[in-house]
Amino acid sequence: MVAAAGIEVGQDTWFWAGNMEAEYTTNGLTKMLMQRTVYEECFVLKWVSWVPTKCLIMAWRAEMDRIPTKAALVKRNIGITDTRCPWCNCYEETVMHVLSDCLIATNVWDGIGRWCRLDPIYAFEIKDLLEVYKSMNGSKKGKKIVHGIVIVTMWSMWKARNDSIFNGKRPNVENIVASVKSITFLWAKSRLKWFGHVKRRQTMAPVRAVENFIVEGRRSRGRPKLTWEERIRYDLIELHLSEDMIRDRDSWRPRIKVKDY
C-alpha cells in the first residue's frame, strides 16, 4: 500500500496509498473500502446448509465464469478446435449457454420452474439464476429451498454436460430434473422421516392418532397452532413433493438413494 515513489524537492516522506494526504488511519481504510466499487460489484453467493458443498462451489465458480467450458479452455490457450456445445452442436459452449441458453438447459429450467411453481425463469447472466429466489413469492424458508434447488439444478446440468463430453451420454432433461428432486428429497427425508411410515398405514391404525396430536411446546408468538400432520403437510407443500410418491415404496426408495453426488 505504499504509493509509487515520486521525485520531489525536499525530504523523503511516506504516504499511505489509501489516502495520499495523510498517514494511515482506520477511518481512512474504511472510507477507501467503501469507495472501491469493485467490492460492491462482487456477487455474494447465499450459502444453503442442506445443499452439498460441491454443488455450492460449482455454482459459485460458474458465477465467476470459472468453470472449464470449451469457450473458457480456448481463452486459456488449451488446444481445442471445436468449441461447440456438446448438446446442441450449434452454439459456442459458454457458461451461460450450457447453464441457461441451450435448449436442454431451457427445458430443465422449465421442469424445475413447474415443480417449484415459479414464474418462467429467464437469465441474462448466471447471477440472475442465483437470484431467482429474490423475486418469488413465499416464505423465507420457501425462498431458501428454491435457492438451494437452483444451485442443485446448475450442478446437475454441469454434471450431465460432463457426462456428455467424457462418456458420450446423450442429455436427458427428465433425468436431470429427477436428479435435482432426488437431492432435495434427501434433505426432506432427514427432516420428515416419520411421514413415509405414518402415511402407509391404514387411517384407523394407532400410529395415525399421532396426526391429531397438537404440537405443543415452544412456538413463536402469532403463529397458528398446527397439528403434527398439518405441519408436515405444510413442509411437503412447500417442497411440492407428492404424497403419492411416499405411499409407493418402490418410487420412494430409489429416489432417496442418490449415489455419486
Ligand SMILES: [Zn+2]
Ligand atoms: Zn447447446
